[in-house]
């Protein structure tokens with residue numbers, strides 16, 4: 001196992017230790033969240049999991065975790081999820097796995113949110129990782145031009161690129177498309193978040209601001225907690 005994978009596993013296991021029987025737990029998406037789901041399943045607690053993607057739902061169900069859709073349960077007690085970047089004040093970029101919309105819906109419905117990651121995800125300024133932006137299919141090329149304008153308003157001079165895999169546009173679980181904006185540095189994440197949300201056709205973006213309560217970051221010397 002690589003060092004990064006071992007750090008993700010350690011962070012996932014540390015987060016699983018926070019869960020108690022009786023909880024409704026939001027289950028994140030990605031390789032780090034998958035370590036959490038495995039560690040959680042191994043504890044055999046009486047919990048209900050609310051997955052943030054079809055892939056996570058399938059993993060959790062295969063490991064014997066009881067699953068519910070968002071809205072089918074009472075409020076979510078704790079959500080644990082990965083991130084592509086963790087910046088100052090636990091500001092995050094998410095959506096590398098194209099699950100940002102369901103993830104944000106589950107995070108916002110949660111009493112507490114814990115982000116888990118390997119050490120390489122911690123950055124002094126957000127933006128090196130391309131920012132994912134989820135858009136509806138209809139007129140997406142035009143929406144991309146409006147996104148360019150919104151980025152420029154925030155002094156980010158890049159053109160977002162449609163995410164393609166195996167020659168086909170990537171579809172989210174909601175059937176939408178993802179554009180990635182290689183911003184470089186995001187000096188004012190809140191202003192950029194507001195500008196992107198104001199574009200018609202943008203469903204949501206991967207900036208998660210003021211949502212994480214705690215970060216558990218795996219590193220060479222063990223897991224560090226940030227609050």
Ligand code: 5RP
Nearest residue numbers: 030031032082095096097099
């Ligand atoms: C999916 C996400 C993931 O949490 C993020 O991409 C991190 O993934 P990984 O744990 O595999 O590095 O936001 O939409």
